[in-house]
Amino acid sequence: MTKQTITLADFAKNPVLQEHSRKSKAVARALDKKADRLPYSKTFTSFEFEDFLSQLTPKRFELLRLASKGRLSIAELATAAHRDQSAVSRDVAKLSQLGLVEVEVVTNEGHGRKKIVLPVAATISINASIAAA
Structure with a gap:
């Protein structure tokens, strides 16, 4: 069994890996x-967070x-x-x-176009602080 080594040159050949590497470096920096906010993260106020959670229904999750x-x-x-496809589309x-x-939106061979759904992150982390009023 041979061991394959992945080098930086491999990342340079693949635009997806290159972008992932760029974003990862920004987060690591x-x-x-010890930055107050990480790049590519989203911060909500309590009102926005409540609205966000109300819209992330079990079916959408x-x-x-x-x-x-x-x-x-x-x-x-x-x-x-x-x-139903129309409900999923909404x-x-x-x-x-x-x-x-x-x-x-990608070409669907012989059938026009189709929409591919891609999550923007592999995980969703929620960190909440509740301050005394």
């Missing part, structure tokens, strides 16, 4: 500097979980979730507004 398994179209998400639009997914 901010952590090293399920779509987010399913989308994290691979490059799925809205139609494929609807099938996997056993839901929920994906809301997830996009919340900043949780991106929608990529």
